[in-house]
Amino acid sequence: EKKNRKQDIKKVDFLSDMEITANELKNVLNRVVAKHQELKTEGFTLESCRSMIALMDTDGSGKLNLQEFRHLWNKIKQWQGTFKHYDTDMSGTISSYEMRNAVNDAGFRLNNQLYDIITMRYADENMNIDFDSFICCLVRLEGMFRAFHAFDKDGDGLIRLNVLEWLQLTMYA
Numbered sequence: 001e002k003k004n005r006k007q008d009i010k011k012v013d014f015l016s017d018m019e020i021t022a023n024e025l026k027n028v029l030n031r032v033v034a035k036h037q038e039l040k041t042e043g044f045t046l047e048s049c050r051s052m053i054a055l056m057d058t059d060g061s062g063k064l065n066l067q068e069f070r071h072l073w074n075k076i077k078q079w080q081g082t083f084k085h086y087d088t089d090m091s092g093t094i095s096s097y098e099m100r101n102a103v104n105d106a107g108f109r110l111n112n113q114l115y116d117i118i119t120m121r122y123a124d125e126n127m128n129i130d131f132d133s134f135i136c137c138l139v140r141l142e143g144m145f146r147a148f149h150a151f152d153k154d155g156d157g158l159i160r161l162n163v164l165e166w167l168q169l170t171m172y173a
């Protein structure tokens with residue numbers, strides 16, 4: 001009986017200091033997305049998951065702790081709803097035009113040049129964006145906005161970076 005108790009404590013420990021790696025995140029996301037036929041994707045790649053971890057790794061541990069994972073998970077849950085809302089023809093993808101409204105609905109205020117850049121970066125040859133590209137795009141937008149505001153101490157909308165600070169921001173993203 002005593003042995004079991006010890007094992008239970010160990011399990012709880014694992015949960016409390018669980019740090020999720022990119023590979024584990026990839027497996028979790030692909031297991032869940034497989035259950036949603038309405039979300040078309042070739043699956044989240046390891047590279048995309050590495051990027052999402054970098055963008056969400058607020059304590060710089062290189063992995064996601066429970067709090068960082070929970071934030072990412074809640075965002076994906078919210079954004080998958082937005083994706084489905086704009087995927088009006090149930091194709092499992094959204095057009096670059098619908099992407100503008102979806103990005104706006106997700107609370108990001110961009111300009112036309114940025115919408116074109118997002119289309120170039122995330123849409124396929126038919127200007128459609130599939131689910132994993134959509135999620136990676138929004139995770140990147142949220143992470144980069146957060147990083148800018150962390151630097152913009154006085155909130156005047158301007159930051160001043162030297163090249164190494166700029167590289168720290170852009171290389172771990």
Ligand SMILES: O=C(O)/C(S)=C/c1c[nH]c2cc(Br)ccc12
Nearest residue numbers: 029030032033036039076077080
């Ligand atoms: O269809 C729904 O109501 C929900 S709650 C979907 C999801 C909630 N979290 C998700 C994560 C991934 Br990846 C894909 C789909 C979902």
Ligand SMILES: [Ca+2]
Nearest residue numbers: 057061063065
């Ligand atoms: Ca972390």
